[in-house]
Amino acid sequence: MLYTGLGAGLFGADYMMKEKVENQKPEKFPREVKGTDGKVWLYRNHNDGFLFGFLKDKPDLVKYVPMTLTSASAGIWLYQMNSDKASAAEKLGYTLVTAGAASNLYDRLKRGYVVDWLCIREKGLEKVVFNLGDCGVVTGAALIGASALIGPLGEERKAKKLAAQAAVAAGSMKASKKAIKAVRKAQKAMAAAELATQYAAGKTTAELAKNIAEKKKKSRARKLAAAGLLWKIHKKKTTSK
Numbered sequence: 001m002l003y004t005g006l007g008a009g010l011f012g013a014d015y016m017m018k019e020k021v022e023n024q025k026p027e028k029f030p031r032e033v034k035g036t037d038g039k040v041w042l043y044r045n046h047n048d049g050f051l052f053g054f055l056k057d058k059p060d061l062v063k064y065v066p067m068t069l070t071s072a073s074a075g076i077w078l079y080q081m082n083s084d085k086a087s088a089a090e091k092l093g094y095t096l097v098t099a100g101a102a103s104n105l106y107d108r109l110k111r112g113y114v115v116d117w118l119c120i121r122e123k124g125l126e127k128v129v130f131n132l133g134d135c136g137v138v139t140g141a142a143l144i145g146a147s148a149l150i151g152p153l154g155e156e157r158k159a160k161k162l163a164a165q166a167a168v169a170a171g172s173m174k175a176s177k178k179a180i181k182a183v184r185k186a187q188k189a190m191a192a193a194e195l196a197t198q199y200a201a202g203k204t205t206a207e208l209a210k211n212i213a214e215k216k217k218k219s220r221a222r223k224l225a226a227a228g229l230l231w232k233i234h235k236k237k238t239t240s241k
């Protein structure tokens with residue numbers, strides 16, 4: 001809905017400015033837009049061809065080529081709007097390209113030419129007269145191109161980030177295993193010391209064997225508890241990232 005509104009807004013704004021320019025007398029153009037220090041001018045140019053009047057002597061070609069390209073752009077735009085894989089830059093890019101191309105195509109079909117009405121008198125742009133539709137096409141194409149270049153780089157960075165997180169998790173797992181192993185060794189040493197104390201206190205062999213069996217049961221329980229602790233540490237690390 002957002003992209004549809006942006007496209008409609010671009011088309012509508014360009015259409016209204018073209019109508020406003022066309023409804024004024026030709027002798028009023030070109031003229032400076034007040035408050036821009038001579039940098040923005042309004043024109044009333046009729047472009048019978050492509051950019052800079054290219055192929056203006058072939059009206060059929062000038063009419064049907066934009067029609068074909070605009071239709072193709074509209075088809076891609078519809079696909080992008082319904083795709084979860086398309087990025088915001090791609091969706092915005094095709095929205096601007098389609099709206100700008102449609103605005104100029106409407107001009108060609110209605111008038112037989114495109115109304116160019118805006119000029120930015122900066123260095124290198126003094127002789128370029130264009131409209132909002134042209135701005136949409138150029139800006140949208142730039143966004144699509146940038147997305148095509150940056151997209152693979154972004155996926156590569158994402159993969160590297162995931163790999164780094166996996167390495168950190170593996171390091172944490174390794175450290176956790178070492179810590180648990182040290183605890184087990186300490187527990188075994190304490191158990192051996194306790195048995196030695198009991199033997200010195202006069203415990204019988206049967207009593208000591210019974211104590212050893214109980215210690216083994218407790219050891220198995222501790223191993224299970226340690227495994228559970230290790231899993232909780234790993235799960236906490238992965239969910240917090």
